Amino acid sequence: MTREEFKQLIKSGIVVLDGATGTNLQKAGMPVGVCPELWIMEHPDAILTLQRQFVAAGSQIVYAPTFTGNRIKLAEYGLADRLTEINTRLVQLAKEAAGDHAYVAGDMTMTGQQLYPMGDLTFEELVGVYKEQARVLWEAGVDVFVVETMMSLQETRAALLAIRETCDLPIMVTLTFEADGHTLYGTPPEVAVVVLQEMGADAIGMNCSTGPADMVEAVKAMYEYATVPIIAKPNAGLPEVENGQTVYRTTPEEFARDAELLIAAGARIVGGCCGTTVEHIRALSDTVRRLTPQPIGTTKKRVLTSEQKLVTIPLDGPFQVIGERINPTGKKALQAELRSGSLAMVRAFARQQEKDGAAVLDINMGTNGIDEKEMMIKAIYEVGSVSSLPLCIDSSYPEVIEAALRIYPGRALINSISLESSKVDRLLQAAKKYGAMFILLPLSDAGLPKSVEEKHAVLRQILAKAQAAGLTKEDILVDGLVGAVGALPTAGLDCLSTFHYCHDELGVATVCGLSNISFGLPERIYANMTFLAMAVSSGLTMAIANPGQDLLMNAAAAANLLMNRPGSDMQYIN
Ligand code: HCS
Structure with a gap:
């Protein structure tokens, strides 16, 4: 998909993304602590079934399960030398599930290693790590990129630069904000949206961390400065621990109802993160598709x-x-x-x-x-x-x-x-x-x-x-x-x-x-x-x-x- 085609897709109305990958695969048997990318390769039916169901429920873009497929994360499992094979195969699976009915996003996230000056990793090393994964995802044929669950604006910049220096596909970017309204590294939503849209991200927003109602303020803060569409991909509520298990309590109906608040606040691209099921996406899609989105901002602020x-x-x-x-x-x-x-x-x-x-x-x-x-x-x-x-x-x-x-x-x-x-x-x-x-x-x-x-x-x-x-x-x-x-x-x-x-x-x-x-x-x-x-x-x-x-x-x-x-x-x- 070209960047212009992505714009047209957004113009056509609210766009629905997929729901959670990790928590749904865990329900399907993926043990905690394994390398998710390898487990998915070895259990292809699990992702094929999940993503086919998401598409049937209304997802227009599904995320290839390449979330932690970067060299640093794969190395934790001794799998760095299989990076190309793993990312390529996972994109193939997502494309098979999506067929002609949905677009596939190449998914990237944090590496878990701290950047200089807090850690040893230099900015250029990190750009290199992201470039390596971005190139494989691009060559495997993703339609769009998503950089998600980002807690650091600087690492997000590195990923964005890496993708832009690799290809000209559309790039969606979502950060994770804490209860105090900032990322873990102290960036508020309005700063994130300004920095990333000026660097050429095609859609910007937030995912994970909270349920939909708690994301409304951050969406509003971004919308005030945004000249690109805003993404909201909340969890099914705040995670709670019950009998040693993490549970998410927001029901599909509540999730869809609260998502209306996100659309009213300015979100144009919505989906679900941890704890959201196929039912959440179905309820979300049925609800938001009939809503009129807020216009995308055209006046750039100085x-x-x-x-x-x-x-x-x-x-x-x-x-x-x-x-x-x-x-x-x-x-x-x-x-x-x-x-x-x-x-x-x-x-x-x-x-x-x-x-x-x-x-x-x-x-x-x-x-x-x-x-x-x-x-x-x-x-x-x-x-x-x-x-x-x-x-x-x-x-x-x-x-x-x-x-x-x-x-x-x-x-x-x-x-x-x-x-x-x-x-x-x-x-x-x-x-x-x-x-x-x-x-x-x-x-x-x-x-x-x-x-x-x-x-x-x-x-x-x-x-x-x-x-x-x-x-x-x-x-x-x-x-x-x-x-x-x-x-x-x-x-x-x-x-x-x-x-x-x-x-x-x-x-x-x-x-x-x-x-x-x-x-x-x-x-x-x-x-x-x-x-x-x-x-x-x-x-x-x-x-x-x-x-x-x-x-x-x-x-x-x-x-x-x-x-x-x-x-x-x-x-x-x-
Ligand atoms: N796309 C990932 C994000 C986790 S925060 C997942 O598991 O749904």
Whole structure:
């Protein structure tokens, strides 16, 4: 099935998935503790019967029983060298059961091994593990992929990248949320949906863990940000232990009734996870097929995320600050620290800027005598251990930006993309592939634009290229290119006209390096503060600045208040 065909399938109405594989096979005799994939190979009738019944009950997509068929899991049973044979055979069985009546999804999940920095497994090793399984599943002829029961957003990203780097089939992704509404690793549903849809997942949602009624809030949270269909595949209630056995008490009728709440909350693809039987799927299918789904979101929001936190950047404020301090340019002490291999100061800057009210942290590791790429990766991990703010990846080298985006477990901002011919296409592709936002710097090979008109023409050229690369206006913050008013008397006015142009005419958000305006002037803070207020009223969305400057942050709060920006009254009082 192509990605377009998958879209059409979803458009045709609510799509019903299958029910539980594991708990039903256990009922059919699969002992606990065996390798499920091997047991299924040796008892093919069990899966054939179950999946045929699911299809007869209304499942339009059945999951091939390849859930833990990755190298790391199979190795626990000494079966890693049979990976190709096992995954291929299990897909064949699912295809036989589905016949022409249902699609078959290649199913993948967590490996059970912790990723660096919590464990030893590197991100690239994990991508390799998933790629190996994805290739076999693809070659065996699955119609679609599903990555499910994911507790870690970073591992989900690895699986998604692995599949996308293997083939162009549609990819469904579901995570498992705990009772506190977060994954085990602390990711809330809205962060997961933003990160994964921007990286190209075709449908995103949740499975396992709870019954349908308890999933409603998470579906709602995803729906608010989703531009892809939402999946809900709940258990038949919370598992309970009775006489040493795990039981699931939600009846098929209750399951189907509660599933109506999931559809009302925005789910378009539903099925059952642990404890759900063929009867649950029949009741579900009979109920949901007659319901009208909520529309799939079409308005993309301007958002950045870390692994845990989402920051929205509305065009009309509130005005927010990107903390500029993690940058060795002009900071001798930080340069020396980085050369010595220490990131203590980087961690301290991150903590302090978060405390001072930054919304996003810029990270620049450009200094002589270090391997910038290696240091950038280290800094991302280190900052992630002390701050939950989203990051802005700042480098002159595309390879540094690509490497950083690849391992960054959220939705980052790229600083920056200009029209420089040696870099522009490569960086736009990286932004698309890794789902990042970017700062558009209106510079070309000719250098600084000589007039406001030329600046806006370059800006439009980059915007057009970005749109051709599949990015949208909501992925962009235009840098106003602030010059020094001491060198060019119209520097302030030129910038203000760019903010107006972007906000009023293009509907594109803006950013600037605020303090450039006062370069060479005495008492710079007054010029900076006043320029900030003028810029905000001209439509400026964010600035890269030092949030430790009280006067500046207070001017920002006052500007938000005077512009009647949402939440600005409390921000000003605080
Ligand atoms: N597809 C798997 C998920 C377990 S959480 C199963 O057994 O149904």
